[in-house]
Amino acid sequence: MVNEDLVEVFKALSHPIRIDILDHLKSQPLTTSELSEKYDVSRYATMKHLAVLVEANLVLIRRKGRLRVNYLNVIPLQELYNRWVSKYEAPHANSLLTIKKLVEGREGNRMEQTKEIKMGTFQIEQDIVIQAKIETVFKAITEDISSWWHFRVGDKESQLIFEPHLGGRFYEDWGNGEGTLWGTVTYFKRNDEIRLNGLLGMSGAVNSSYSYKLIEDGEKTILQLSHQAVGILEPHWEEAHRHGWNELLQENLKKFIEQK
CATH class of the missing domain: 3.30.530.20 (START domain)
Incomplete structure (x- = not known):
């Protein structure tokens, strides 16, 4: 990830509505209208937030007929993780998380x-x-x-x-x-x-x-x-x-x- 792309990602993550949009898209792809209904702002304002996310490549747009469907693109977030987080993870913390997931998985099963x-x-x-x-x-x-x-x-x-x-x-x-x-x-x-x-x-x-x-x-x-x-x-x-x-x-x- 070049630094110019990195600036766009941080810019996109600097507003709570844009972070919330990514949380919604993590669960499922949504049309622009469906996203607009979730906020007390105008549709135009929602589209401006989406435009910033698209510019940062965090949201991908696919058109289905007349609908504009928005999808989360995890790749820029994965690149941030690889650059700053993955190299400094504590092995023992990772092991504890593995044990936690194993126990929770058994209960879930x-x-x-x-x-x-x-x-x-x-x-x-x-x-x-x-x-x-x-x-x-x-x-x-x-x-x-x-x-x-x-x-x-x-x-x-x-x-x-x-x-x-x-x-x-x-x-x-x-x-x-x-x-x-x-x-x-x-x-x-x-x-x-x-x-x-x-x-x-x-x-x-x-x-x-x-x-x-x-x-x-x-x-x-x-x-x-x-x-x-x-x-x-x-x-x-x-x-x-x-x-x-x-x-x-x-x-x-x-x-x-x-x-x-």
């Missing part, structure tokens, strides 16, 4: 067993700015995926293969005809967009799709990730995938391309 299984949904939107041309980013996604996609279901020696065409597979090859399917390409436009259907670590009655949209911005490329899932979802899956995408794209893919 007892309660959870009495609840009905329910349908759920989530949508993750992230924008990653990469200092490279579109062609370079597209090649890294389709041809060099084993170099930065470090998640594996099998052992670390398994190979990741992306077949760059409509109907192609993105899969993990364990050898001897064994492996696992990460996704199937449903839309493929070179140097523009790729869409896939795939469970991405989830299991059971779930429909999951994700896409990469590339936008040229001078010498930079904006990679827009969109991931939707609907079905019988475990409570932790949304947060796990949000963190996983940030790690894969912001930390791994971006560094892989920019440090070549």
Whole structure:
């Protein structure tokens, strides 16, 4: 994160309404009208606050027909955390938190067993700015995926293969005809967009799709990730995938391309 971007983030976080907006968007994406109804200020004032958050890349706008839907983008906050917090965490404090979560998790599991299984949904939107041309980013996604996609279901020696065409597979090859399917390409436009259907670590009655949209911005490329899932979802899956995408794209893919 360059210092100019950092200034925009701190500016965005300097007003209580803007912090409150981020808290609301953490729970779920909301339209501008839905956010306006939560505050005793005019719609115009709410839109001005949203504009500051968008400028800092903390909020992403996706249009659905005539609606403007606002999504939390966690990447700038994760960068702040990586720069100032993560390096100074006390190991013993982290261990205590782990124990606390473990105990609370056991109690929660007892309660959870009495609840009905329910349908759920989530949508993750992230924008990653990469200092490279579109062609370079597209090649890294389709041809060099084993170099930065470090998640594996099998052992670390398994190979990741992306077949760059409509109907192609993105899969993990364990050898001897064994492996696992990460996704199937449903839309493929070179140097523009790729869409896939795939469970991405989830299991059971779930429909999951994700896409990469590339936008040229001078010498930079904006990679827009969109991931939707609907079905019988475990409570932790949304947060796990949000963190996983940030790690894969912001930390791994971006560094892989920019440090070549």
